Structures are given as structure tokens and as C-alpha cells.
Amino acid sequence: DAMVIQNPRYQVTQFGKPVTLSCSQTLNHNVMYWYQQKSSQAPKLLFHYYDKDFNNEADTPDNFQSRRPNTSFCFLDIRSPGLGDAAMYLCATRKTRTGNQPQHFGDGTRLSIL
């Protein structure tokens, strides 16, 4: 059974129209991550939450925001999507911020911009 669930798997939005991607987890993990993966590239970390503590990567554009209303759910908001934001967006979780545990990934949401 999927433990990190991303909906929808495919999302199409218009240039400049705000879009929200969703992630939920059944693992009760404290840490949740959002990665961006463009075609033929490796995943790139955008930000993560440790519990309610938000940690932004230095090079993540302001256009990208995130919300974590509770342990199970985390959202990625793109305020004004540009053509360059077309990518696969991956959510991942980890039990704690430190220690010897792997991250668990969802299957991603592929975002297309018209």
C-alpha cells in the first residue's frame, strides 16, 4: 500500500494561474520534503518541514510556497506558474530530521503549463 500519496498524478494549469499540489502520508513521519525534478535531471530539494518548522532552500524561488496543516498533509503552492516550472514534483517523508533512516517518496505529480 502506498505510504506517501500524491494527488493528482498529472496536473495541467495555465501560465500564471495558481496551482496547488497535494501530498499525504500514512507513516506519521515528522519530516516532509518537496522536490522538483525536471526532465532528464535529478530531483532538487525545494524545502522541507520538520514538524511545523519550515525550512526553505536558499535557491528556491519565492513563487513556490508550502503549507503543512497537520502531520499527514503537505501542500505545494505555485503562485504564478511559468513555463519553466513544468516538472515532476516529488513529495518525500522521513521519520526524524537526524539519524539513520531513509526518505520515502511518493510517485510524484507531473505538472504541465499551458
Added chain:
Amino acid sequence: DAKTTQPPSMDCAEGRAANLPCNHSTISGNEYVYWYRQIHSQGPQYIIHGLKNNETNEMASLIITEDRKSSTLILPHATLRDTAVYYCIAFTGANSKLTFGKGITLSVRP
């Protein structure tokens, strides 16, 4: 976290062992070697990790050299479904950032 270096691609025959190399010559004493794979259109999947000792699980074996400067992921009996990009990552866990390199594309041929 230490940089890792992997060949861009390799292939192997179905049913044979696939040995995927990784160099991490600047790895520090508290960095683990993690392996993930990503099958097309799916999220990365955790395979295995280790610090010093060789590790084995139901998916693969991880062989780490004594000086910890390199490692090999072994898929003992590769199947067509093992075709994927495999990422070797040095990770302490302390700062919680898993940084992906370019990985190695494994193609399993019939």
C-alpha cells in the same frame, strides 16, 4: 555531504548480476552511503544503505571498500523491471538533505 561519482550508464543481461559502482573518495566518517533508484515516471525508491559493513536485504547487496572511498551495489539476478536510474548518495542524516547526483542508468536487456 560528500560528492559521489557514478558512470553515466551500464547494461547487463537479464538474470545476471548487475554491479553498479560508486566513488565517494571524500566521504567523512559519519556519512552513510545510500542507494535509491528511480524507475521511469515513478518516485525514487529506497534500496539500501550502509556505513562501513557490507549490507544485504531482499533487494540488493551493498559492498563498501575498507577505506570507504567506493562502494558497489549488487542486484544479484537482474530483471527487466530493474531498468532504472540508480543514485548513490553520501548522507549524514544530520542536516536532513538528500542531494541527488546524476545517477547511473541501468538497462537490463533480455
